Amino acid sequence: MSAEAGYSGYQPQDGENLTVSSSRPSVAKGEGASLGGKVVEADFGKVEDRQRCWATTPDKSTWYGTSDVEELLESGLFRCAHSDKIGYYLQKIIIATDELYNLPDMVCGDVISEIREFWMDETRNELEKRGYLYKRGILMFGEPGSGKTSTIQQLIKILIEDYDGIAMFATQPHILTGCLQMLRRIEKDRPIVVIMEDFETLTEHGQHENEWLAILDGESQIDNVVFLATTNYPEKLDKRFKDRPSRFDLVTEVPMPSAKARAAYIKIKEPDMAAEEIAEWVEKTENYSVAHLKEVIISVKVWKRTLQAALDRLNGMRKREASSEKTERQAKGKSGIGFTTETYESEDTPSPKTIKKWFAEWKDNGLIEHV
Numbered sequence: 001m002s003a004e005a006g007y008s009g010y011q012p013q014d015g016e017n018l019t020v021s022s023s024r025p026s027v028a029k030g031e032g033a034s035l036g037g038k039v040v041e042a043d044f045g046k047v048e049d050r051q052r053c054w055a056t057t058p059d060k061s062t063w064y065g066t067s068d069v070e071e072l073l074e075s076g077l078f079r080c081a082h083s084d085k086i087g088y089y090l091q092k093i094i095i096a097t098d099e100l101y102n103l104p105d106m107v108c109g110d111v112i113s114e115i116r117e118f119w120m121d122e123t124r125n126e127l128e129k130r131g132y133l134y135k136r137g138i139l140m141f142g143e144p145g146s147g148k149t150s151t152i153q154q155l156i157k158i159l160i161e162d163y164d165g166i167a168m169f170a171t172q173p174h175i176l177t178g179c180l181q182m183l184r185r186i187e188k189d190r191p192i193v194v195i196m197e198d199f200e201t202l203t204e205h206g207q208h209e210n211e212w213l214a215i216l217d218g219e220s221q222i223d224n225v226v227f228l229a230t231t232n233y234p235e236k237l238d239k240r241f242k243d244r245p246s247r248f249d250l251v252t253e254v255p256m257p258s259a260k261a262r263a264a265y266i267k268i269k270e271p272d273m274a275a276e277e278i279a280e281w282v283e284k285t286e287n288y289s290v291a292h293l294k295e296v297i298i299s300v301k302v303w304k305r306t307l308q309a310a311l312d313r314l315n316g317m318r319k320r321e322a323s324s325e326k327t328e329r330q331a332k333g334k335s336g337i338g339f340t341t342e343t344y345e346s347e348d349t350p351s352p353k354t355i356k357k358w359f360a361e362w363k364d365n366g367l368i369e370h371v
Contacts, residue, residue: 051064051067051087052065053070053071053186054073063092064087064182073166076095076160076167077095078166078168078169079093080169080176080178087178088182095157100153100154101265101268103261103264103290106261107147107253107255108147108150108254111140111151115193116158135221135223136225136249137229137247138229138252139199139229140229141232141234141251142232142253142255145289147254147257147289148197148230149197150290152195152197156193159193165190165192165193166190166192167192168192169195174208180225181220184223189224190224192222193227194227194228195229197229199231200237213241257293259286259348260350260358262281263279266282274352275356275359276352279350281296281307288314295314296311299313
């Protein structure tokens with residue numbers, strides 16, 4: 001599932017005049033600006049020469065570079081785009097997701113902690129002192145539903161709320177390059193996260209590989225940015241991406257939620273459920289994703305199905321053959337991409353006593369307030 005699936009945004013129609021909003025009385029000639037209801041027709045010419053401020057539509061959903069309108073881009077999540085009339089622009093995406101949680105034993109917490117550390121002034125000073133660009137690349141791989149999209153969603157929320165930053169979904173490298181260069185011409189120090197989901201599809205059959213390499217570690221790279229890529233199939237990626245720090249500095253597996261993570265999620269959603277019942281659910285949901293756990297809860301608690309009926313239906317769905325071959329990690333305890341990783345054996349089922357102990361831990365650290 002794509003993190004973009006729950007988002008939507010304004011879509012300009014072919015031939016539509018994009019207008020700009022401004023509290024200032026002056027707008028440069030030929031920018032297609034709306035002043036007092038009068039639309040000035042655009043004669044865009046070499047648009048990149050004028051990209052020093054932000055122009056935006058009246059609902060502030062579309063942003064593009066111009067000479068004199070908005071000084072700062074609103075913090076948020078954007079899709080990179082291009083128009084023959086206005087050049088590169090950013091399309092704002094409305095965020096709508098389920099409530100997000102940083103569950104115990106989940107890799108997403110480690111990734112978010114590393115990114116928070118990256119944005120500390122001390123980190124920037126240490127990198128710049130050594131002549132390194134202030135950037136970071138992270139590649140997460142794992143089965144569908146393991147938590148990669150949840151990590152992205154949490155990171156977007158943190159970026160917007162804590163750092164006044166900009167998140168960009170990227171699918172076409174040449175358009176991403178144009179938008180990044182435009183953003184840096186206008187705002188030199190704004191924190192940016194570039195999201196590249198299902199990265200193997202963006203480089204499939206060798207397409208655009210050199211352009212992506214140029215963005216990550218070449219002539220098109222920029223400062224103060226985190227590149228965050230995900231893949232379900234790391235074996236499909238060229239070694240130039242997955243085994244080359246400075247392109248992806250951190251390559252990490254995102255395993256399915258552990259017993260402790262599943263117990264925490266169930267307790268958060270069903271605070272009145274007894275430890276004994278949670279222990280049963282945890283035992284019967286090994287290797288279940290959070291999405292599967294969500295469906296179990298909805299089936300049992302909303303649709304009033306029995307637990308076994310819900311599990312039988314979901315297990316039937318999960319029995320279909322996987323399309324990706326087993327990775328070297330599964331066979332030899334290696335990731336197959338230059339990093340030794342922990343192997344994940346069948347887990348021990350926690351007892352109700354253990355789950356009650358977890359409840360106490362979660363109450364102490366504030367994960368769950370009503371246990």
